Amino acid sequence: MNDNIRVYLLDDHPLVLEGLKNRLDSEPGIEVLHTFTDPREFIAQTELYCPDVALMDISLPYMDGFQLARLLKERYGNSLKIILLSGYTYEEFYYKAYKIGVHAYLSKQSSYGKIINAIKQSMLGHILIPENIGTTKDSNDALTAAEREVLQLLAKEKTNKEIALELAISQRTVEYHLTSINQKLEVKTRIGAVVKGFELGVLSFLKEE
CATH class of the missing domain: 3.40.50.2300 (Response regulator)
Structure with a gap:
């Protein structure tokens, strides 16, 4: 298909x-x-x-x-x-x-x-708002709920396949989320996204687990 x-x-x-x-x-x-x-x-x-x-x-x-x-x-x-x-x-x-x-x-x-x-x-149903529109947001707020879930699992060193299974979505959808996360956080790698997530406080609660 x-x-x-x-x-x-x-x-x-x-x-x-x-x-x-x-x-x-x-x-x-x-x-x-x-x-x-x-x-x-x-x-x-x-x-x-x-x-x-x-x-x-x-x-x-x-x-x-x-x-x-x-x-x-x-x-x-x-x-x-x-x-x-x-x-x-x-x-x-x-x-x-x-x-x-x-x-x-x-x-x-x-x-x-x-x-x-x-x-x-x-x-994925996302609407991309250009950064130069007069809205206030930071990288933390820019992440959707689904992207935050993916980032959390990424921080736990889950593979794309494992993330897909846990969230009941396709691996392609996981890849789309990762692309968007990297773009919003202005990083190029999975590790970079996790590091930036901790820096911004998006993943701070994971340190307590």
Whole structure:
């Protein structure tokens, strides 16, 4: 059974589409079903093939990304995850996007790694809020309840398989959580995440066990 995350790409710049498609297709667990330059064709094909994630530009012909996102949310609700890419990083654009119900609003300058993480996190139901939006949070508060559970088990030197069994989730979901934890804590390794967790007080109670 193919359990890849199925993605549609929409951008009116063919070179951007080609670059994104090539990179995403090389990522395990992600499959680009189709690329589009015209939102009208995108709408028609979405009804036929039902992708998991729509990754699309804000600036489009015939309608903008906000209008399209609103239409998609009305038709598909949360069954279709929406990630917007834009060259505009105005705070009001962020608020407008999240009011519609998108799962992420990313700058076109974002790394492929950040885009890939947004795709995977959206499938877990997470909404990625850019750090420059006027909200107060630290790395401790940024971790979701599920991520805290994973980090706790990581601190007990559990393997991905053991974490998956204990939390009754798939190993792929564990990997998604670990990617998000590392990004939020700004570390690159499992050990780094645990060390940072203790430094921030997220794992302080584990010392008493």
